[in-house]
Amino acid sequence: MVQGTANWNTEQTAEWLQEYVDDWVKFYRKHTNEGNVASYIPLLKEVDPDLLGITIMGRNGMKISSGDIGQQFTLQSISKLLTFIVACMTRGISYVLNRVDVEPTGEAFNSIMHLELNELKKPFNPFVNAGAITVTSMLEGKTSDLKLEPIFELLEKMLGYRPSLNVDVYESERDSSMRNRAIGYYLLEIGFLESDLNITLETYFKQCSIDVTVDDLAKIGVILASDGVDPDTREEIIPRQVARIAKALMLTCGMYDASGKFATYVGVPAKSGVSGGIVAVAPPRVREENLPFLDGCGIGVFGPALDEKGNSIAGIRLLRHIASQWDLSIF
Numbered sequence: 662m663v664q665g666t667a668n669w670n671t672e673q674t675a676e677w678l679q680e681y682v683d684d685w686v687k688f689y690r691k692h693t694n695e696g697n698v699a700s701y702i703p704l705l706k707e708v709d710p711d712l713l714g715i716t717i718m719g720r721n722g723m724k725i726s727s728g729d730i731g732q733q734f735t736l737q738s739i740s741k742l743l744t745f746i747v748a749c750m751t752r753g754i755s756y757v758l759n760r761v762d763v764e765p766t767g768e769a770f771n772s773i774m775h776l777e778l779n780e781l782k783k784p785f786n787p788f789v790n791a792g793a794i795t796v797t798s799m800l801e802g803k804t805s806d807l808k809l810e811p812i813f814e815l816l817e818k819m820l821g822y823r824p825s826l827n828v829d830v831y832e833s834e835r836d837s838s839m840r841n842r843a844i845g846y847y848l849l850e851i852g853f854l855e856s857d858l859n860i861t862l863e864t865y866f867k868q869c870s871i872d873v874t875v876d877d878l879a880k881i882g883v884i885l886a887s888d889g890v891d892p893d894t895r896e897e898i899i900p901r902q903v904a905r906i907a908k909a910l911m912l913t914c915g916m917y918d919a920s921g922k923f924a925t926y927v928g929v930p931a932k933s934g935v936s937g938g939i940v941a942v943a944p945p946r947v948r949e950e951n952l953p954f955l956d957g958c959g960i961g962v963f964g965p966a967l968d969e970k971g972n973s974i975a976g977i978r979l980l981r982h983i984a985s986q987w988d989l990s991i992f
């Protein structure tokens with residue numbers, strides 16, 4: 662890695678960084694064949710497993726994109742981050758945290774076992790399915806479309822356009838997701854749901870099926886890196902306290918039961934989804950050396966071939982490489 666340039670924020674250095682990132686994407690694309698696309702949602706099986714794309718968006722305005730960046734994919738579990746933020750903004754942080762905990766489980770995201778084994782007072786965290794479905798039930802509105810509206814509004818504010826619902830993916834998950842229905846019935850039995858089960862599940866499947874790109878994820882990331890403020894407009898989109906809690910949850914629970922390893926080897930808050938997306942947040946950092954994106958950045962990655970935990974296999978390796986080259990770790 663080239664070190665010691667006078668200023669990493671110039672156009673010339675952007676070109677330079679672009680070449681590095683292009684090389685890394687090319688290299689890690691080969692790793693996609695070690696993973697598999699998600700198959701439990703039938704439509705996700707149709708995706709080309711070799712895709713890999715990344716956008717890095719700096720708080721200083723610099724943007725580097727490489728690979729399959731035009732590709733749209735659904736948010737899946739990344740939507741849990743947005744519903745959590747919206748629930749905190751509309752119902753209040755304490756209302757939400759009284760009903761869902763902030764502890765990692767060490768279990769798979771869709772585990773049912775841990776619900777029964779622990780005498781739960783509330784689900785473990787908003788990023789496992791049980792916690793996410795509980796948070797979705799807290800959204801205001803009597804129909805799934807009304808519940809989703811503030812999520813779309815938040816996305817529109819962050820991205821500058823209103824993303825669309827991928828109806829085919831929604832129907833595919835709605836018609837196949839017996840496990841999420843089982844979790845939903847269990848939550849209903851123990852009294853955790855705040856609204857009708859069917860409407861809650863419909864909302865949950867729809868929030869997972871919103872189409873985005875790596876640029877969109879990078880923009881969400883850079884706003885979180887700025888504690889909720891859009892670095893382009895200086896507008897506060899997410900209250901600072903909500904952004905902070907969201908990042909703490911991303912670090913401890915965002916990569917499912919691989920969150921500890923991700924924190925250790927990559928070292929930044931991140932949230933992944935089974936479509937192969939990852940949003941990562943590198944806050945501003947203080948270093949003796951001159952390194953890229955010292956002011957902080959958001960990173961969006963898409964690589965649908967997943968590891969056994971359900972995280973993008975090439976995406977994680979690419980992030981790990983970039984984090985080590987640019988010393989992005991928050992620790």
Ligand SMILES: NC(=O)CC[C@H](N)C(=O)O
Binds near residue numbers: 737933971
């Ligand atoms: N890990 C994920 O991305 C899971 C989201 C998916 N829609 C599910 O609930 O099973």
